[in-house]
Amino acid sequence: MARKVKGSKQYRMKVVPHRPILHGVFSVLGVALLVLSTSAGAYFAGQYQLSKNLDDKTRAHAKALDEVDRLRAEIEALRVRAATAEQSVAIGEQASESVRGELVAKENQIAELRQEISFYRGIMAPSEGSDGVSIGRFSISEAGERRYQYKLLVQQSAARHQVVTGAVRFTIVGQVDGEPRRYALADLSSQVESESIPLRFKYFQNIEGELQLPEGFVPEGVELSLKSSKRKGFNIDQRYGWLVQQS
Structure with missing residues (x-):
């Protein structure tokens, strides 16, 4: 039996049973919660970065499409100009060919007239x-x-x-x-x-x-x-x- 000392403060003592298994379970749960919270943070951070990257790529893709449309419009304009130039050249060549044909016809007529003159001159003028x-x-x-x-x-x-x-x-x-x-x-x-x-x-x-x-x-x-x-x-x-x- 415990003896009391007169004049000193007394404390109540309580016996707590030792449970090492339960302490281990709580430790594992704490670590798991920490891992889950870290993974969730990394996941949401990754989703945010992915969304940002997708937005950047979407804007870049839209810009590229606009550039393609602009280049197509320029190509079409150049095709129209080329066709117009070819048509002008063809018209010029046809005109030149027509003029050349007329010149050849005139030259042939002149040659025929000269031959006619020579013919009649040879008939009418005495020849030695x-x-x-x-x-x-x-x-x-x-x-x-x-x-x-x-x-x-x-x-x-x-x-x-x-x-x-x-x-x-x-x-x-x-x-x-x-x-x-x-x-x-x-x-x-x-x-x-x-x-x-x-x-x-x-x-x-x-x-x-x-x-x-x-x-x-x-x-x-x-x-x-x-x-x-x-x-x-x-x-x-x-x-x-x-x-x-x-x-």
Whole structure:
């Protein structure tokens, strides 16, 4: 039995049972609550940052779309300008082509008029030598794929009234693979049966037809040889370059 000491303060003592398991449970719960609160804070912070990043990306995407629309509008405007420029160039080319065509037509008309003047001058004016016989005009024009039309006019001065008789030989000269080559008109035209074309006229005679050039042959010119059937008649040799008139 405890003894009391007189004059001293007495304290009540209480015996508390020792429970180590319960203390451990509370410790674990505290740690768990701390972890949960930390995780929740990190989660909400992450969600906030993610939302912010998404907003930034959304704004950047919208800005990029606006830029794409602007560039598309500029491209369309450039296409319109390019089409307008091409149309203007085409119109200019058509106008230039039309002018060139008119110039060529005028030049052909002038050439024909000059030939007509030369023809009538040759007929009306006396000619010295060759019994008054001369070549009035000669021309070659396109008639198709490697096909050409030739026209030859042989004339006599009007001061002479006798009938001219003789023959003309028509030779096309050129190259094949760099080598010289000659063809008689009869070799290139089905309308001519012999190398010599007969001449018989009083004032003039027209000789015309078509010829077909063989593949690989590059024409360079035409040689014309006119000879009278008389012993002391005309003898004319003339060479022309391969100048093709526009039809």
